[in-house]
Amino acid sequence: MQQILIVEDEPAIRRVLVKILTEENSSYKIVEAVNGVDGLQAFNKQEFNLVLCDIKMPRMDGLEVLEEIKKINVDVPVVMISGHGDLETAVESMKKGAFDYISKPPDLNRLLNTVRIALDSAKLKVENKQLKKKVAKGFQMIGKSAAITEIKNVIEKVAPTDARVLITGPNGTGKELVAHWLHQKSDRSKANFIEVNCAAIPSELIESELFGHVKGAFTSANKDRAGKFEAANGGTLFLDEIGDMSLSAQAKVLRALQENKVQRVGSDKDLKVNVRVIAATNKDLKTEIDNKNFREDLYHRLAVIMIKVPSLDERKDDIPLLVDYFAKKIAKENGTSAKVFNQTAVDELMSYNWTGNVRELRNVVERLLILGGDEISKDDVELFASK
Missing domain, CATH: 3.40.50.300 (P-loop containing nucleotide triphosphate hydrolases)
Incomplete structure (x- = not known):
């Protein structure tokens, strides 16, 4: 379900916008605001996929609303609604980050086409961010030292x-x-x-x-x-x-x-x-x-x-975090359940000098997961870590 906020002080225009949008897609959830102040309050309370905002309004005009929305969430597309005499202001709104603008009275095809493109653009931005986060997980920097x-x-x-x-x-x-x-x-x-x-x-x-x-x-x-x-x-x-x-x-x-x-x-x-x-x-x-x-x-x-980049011996406080991270990551890669390293095992690993640094620690963790018991202990480390 996609949520659309309409900020418009003219009741007739609001009714037209709601009618056009709900007939286009019954799954749209429409929230109406009669002025800019109410619109910002609504925007702060819930998430929206798109905002349709009038330019000329009492209490707070559309450009002010646009600027505040972009401070809260720059990725939400805002389509400005302008009267024929407001085109110069509409162009100014584009410079301030508006996705597009439509003129009053709204043309059905132009409005629906703009809404579809804006929603698709917002969806693509979200997907790209999620993809970047997913990719970034493969290159996590583990440690709090x-x-x-x-x-x-x-x-x-x-x-x-x-x-x-x-x-x-x-x-x-x-x-x-x-x-x-x-x-x-x-x-x-x-x-x-x-x-x-x-x-x-x-x-x-x-x-x-x-x-x-x-x-x-x-x-x-x-x-x-x-x-x-x-x-x-x-x-x-x-x-x-x-x-x-x-x-x-x-x-x-x-x-x-x-x-x-x-x-x-x-x-x-x-x-x-x-x-x-x-x-x-x-x-x-x-x-x-x-x-x-x-x-x-x-x-x-x-x-x-x-x-x-410091050696592992210069950041030994990070070893418990690294061991836990590698144990879970390697188990997931191999399709097995992650084993727990008890405190004695972790303490033993922290006592070693790691000449091969983080790369060596990862290899040791993988060896212990393969050769150690159901719970990795100090005895497993002493037996299989080969230090």
């Missing part, structure tokens, strides 16, 4: 911007997770998130991987191929383990960041790209710069915002 709380706070501030971010920290700490969060909470979240593991690609192929190539550029280049920069256009490119990138590739990445252009290997044609670059490394890049293995100018381009 001071270090993790600080990272979450930084992400909230930085994600909506296009600032480049350099994520540092040991292997297995969750640097990729931070990159995903930055993308999902950004305005680029609907576009691609492209990941490149610079350490896993041979140095002679990294440039082709990043920038693409044209047919005949090298022996195995049988056809033109787009690179990761092109694939991430409009979205986010995550350069993982960037400390392992060759100096030649670093120079081309620097140019891409400076000019927002790339060239495919074997081509002299520039291709415009709009990409937010997030990089990560487990190396000390300042030491790599001193050793002539990393370009200082590229470092300064990348390190606009620095996020250091």
Whole structure:
């Protein structure tokens, strides 16, 4: 059932709107308000899928109502109703966030078409938000320690911007997770998130991987191929383990960041790209710069915002939460019931040094779920954790 709020001071217009809408769809629930103040009170008390609001009203005009509604819920479409002499005001309402406007007396087809489109648009927004939440669940950042709380706070501030971010920290700490969060909470979240593991690609192929190539550029280049920069256009490119990138590739990445252009290997044609670059490394890049293995100018381009992900040993207070999260997640993935880790088991896990960090803890939890008893105890941890 979809709820529609009609804010209109003229009884005749209200009757016409209610009649048209209920004849169109008997499942619509219509709420009427005779002025802007009553309309806002109704909007605050319950949820609506659509608002039809007159512009010229006593006590509070439609533009004021529109502004207040958008403060409460920006996603609810508001269709303004204007007299023929109010078109200038109607245009102003569009600038303030109105979905559309219709003139008095309302044209049947125009009104119904506008209502259908507005409701469909609102439904799509809700579905997109739900989908984003569902996707985001796959990249949850578990923990309440001071270090993790600080990272979450930084992400909230930085994600909506296009600032480049350099994520540092040991292997297995969750640097990729931070990159995903930055993308999902950004305005680029609907576009691609492209990941490149610079350490896993041979140095002679990294440039082709990043920038693409044209047919005949090298022996195995049988056809033109787009690179990761092109694939991430409009979205986010995550350069993982960037400390392992060759100096030649670093120079081309620097140019891409400076000019927002790339060239495919074997081509002299520039291709415009709009990409937010997030990089990560487990190396000390300042030491790599001193050793002539990393370009200082590229470092300064990348390190606009620095996020250091702590090792698990630096955030042991989060281990109980992580164990519970992994136990439930792994059980769900395997279609089995989650086992309980009793306090002695958790205390034992907290006493260990986790050189492999969160990744190692997840592997240990999975091993204990497979090999341990119905309730995981300290004895299970000592027997199967292999520390």
